[in-house]
Amino acid sequence: MSGKVLKNARIFSGEKIVNNGYIEIKEGIITDWGEGPPPSGSSWDLEGRSVMAGIIDCHTHLLEFGALGAQKCRGEAQKLGGYANLTKALQAGITTLGEHFLGHPVLYQELDEYREIILNSPVNILLCLGWCVIGTDPLTFLSSHSPGRVIERKDITDQEIDWMAENSQFPGESIFINATVANLPPETVPHGGKEIFGFSEIKNLVGRFKEKNKNLGAHVEGERSIRNFIDAGGKVLHHGHGITRELMEEMKIKGVEWVITPHGGTSSPPTTPAEIAFALKIGLKPALASDSYLPVHPDASYLTKKALxxxxxxxxxxxxxxxxxxxxxxxxxxxxxxxxxMLTVYPARIMGIEKENGSIKVGKRADLIILQGLWGVEINDPEDIDIVIKDGEPIIDRL
Ligand SMILES: [Zn+2]
Structure with a gap:
């Protein structure tokens, strides 16, 4: 689609909504856009459809936990399960992912194989490497450096930390400051939420990541652990359930970012709409993420229809x-x-890709969605997404 011009489009640019606009794309890049009819040339009439940047979901587990969880794929089929999940993401208008590799106990795919999938996938994917701690009894420690088996806490050495820091492409949940309930029933994870790493250990992690010019992101819940994370110099708080308004204000002052998973992901009740509104009011600019595949916490059941x-x-x-x-x-x-x-501009900034992605601006990549209403605020069904454009080319086409 090089040299294409979209016209008669209702555009969300990242800053504002323009009711009759045009976008010019050349060689996968947005070269012009504006209000009114395009200056010249042949154009593609979108008949008033909405256009916006592709959705950025900066917290997912589609290639690992989700390959087995959702697609029931393991062994040599893990890759296929991953691709199936990536297809679902694209069909839902999600063009960029912040994906996590944490070392599933029965999935033994190595880092090189994840990199190969990412290279061959039209979805933009940044990879975060880390350890996972599941709140079973005894606790289960996992590492992306040793996929396919359970490790011990003492295996999390400084060399391991350096390897994680070096190979992580964005501050995802590299470390679980609190044990996760994963997707398991409560009786299987009695230690869900338990504090695993305290202030001095987080500080060491932050320091080692800094030496590799990386910021630390972490899975965190509960007031005490959130405070430790902020005070130790952590950069991206994932989940953060149980946060207080005072802690949000501190995050704002210290430049700590927040990835909100509104339907769950920890042992604590998820973030409420009122908390999200407060964060926005004080200028915190959080991202909303799916943590796919994740069950809905009972306190967030208002977010689902019964079937889900x-x-x-x-x-x-x-x-x-x-x-x-x-x-x-x-x-x-x-x-x-x-x-x-919270679904485009802010996750792009958190992942460090705001120069190329996340909004409609001259010079940015033409990763766009053409849809029958704005994503998640006017439409709720992936079938209402007509076209997904990646680097200027339609790659999902429902028209
Ligand atoms: Zn997660």
Whole structure:
């Protein structure tokens, strides 16, 4: 689609919504855009359809835990399961992922194989490497450096930390400061939420990541652990359930970023619409992420239709969840544009790709979605996404 011009489009640029606009694309890059008819040349009439940057989901587990969890694929089929999940993401208008490799106990795919999938996939994927601690009794320690087996806490050495830091491409959940409940029933994870790493250990991790010019992201829940993470110099708080307004204000002052998973992911009740509205009000600019595949926490059941309750939610259902969350946020005065930024502009900044992705601006990559209403604030069904454009070319086409 090099040299194509889209016209008669309702555009969300990242800053504002323009009702009759055009976008010019050359060689996969946005070269011009604006309000009104295009200056010249042949153009593609979108007949008033909406256009915005592709969605950025900066917290997913599609290639590893989700390959077995959602697609039931292991062994040599793990890759196929991963691709199936990536297809679902694209079909839902998600063009960029912050994907996690944590070392599943029965999936033995190595880092090189993840890199190969990423290289061969049209989805933009940045990879975060880390350890996972599951709140079983005894605790289960896992590492992306030793996939396919359980490790011990003492195996998390400084050399291991350096390897994780070197190979992580964005600050995802490299470390689980609190044990996760994963997707397991509560009786299987009695230590879900337990503090695993205290202040001095987090500080060591932050320091070692800094030596490799990387920022530390972590899976965190509960006031005490969130405070330790902020005070130790952590950069990206994932989940952060149980946060207080005071802690949000401190994060704002110290430049700590927040990836919100509104439907769960820890042992604590998930972030509420009122908390999200407060974060936005003080200028915190958080991202909304799916943590796919993740079941819905009982306290967030308002986000689902009955058919989804108790099921693990993936990229396709994320749109539906965000739509229900949006209705709550709009109801308490959050602007449509601000909700959309939590799915595009803000995750791009958190992942360090804001120069190329996340909004419609001259010079940015033409990763766009053409849809029948704005994603998650006006539509709730992936079927309403007509076209997904990647680097200027349509790659999902429902028209
Ligand atoms: Zn996660």
């Amino acid at each position: 309750q108790g099921k693990e939610i993936g990229p396709g259902d994320f749109l539906h969840l965000i739509f229900n969350l949006s209705q709550e946020l709009l109801g308490i005065g959050v602007e449509k544009e601000e909700i959309l930024r």
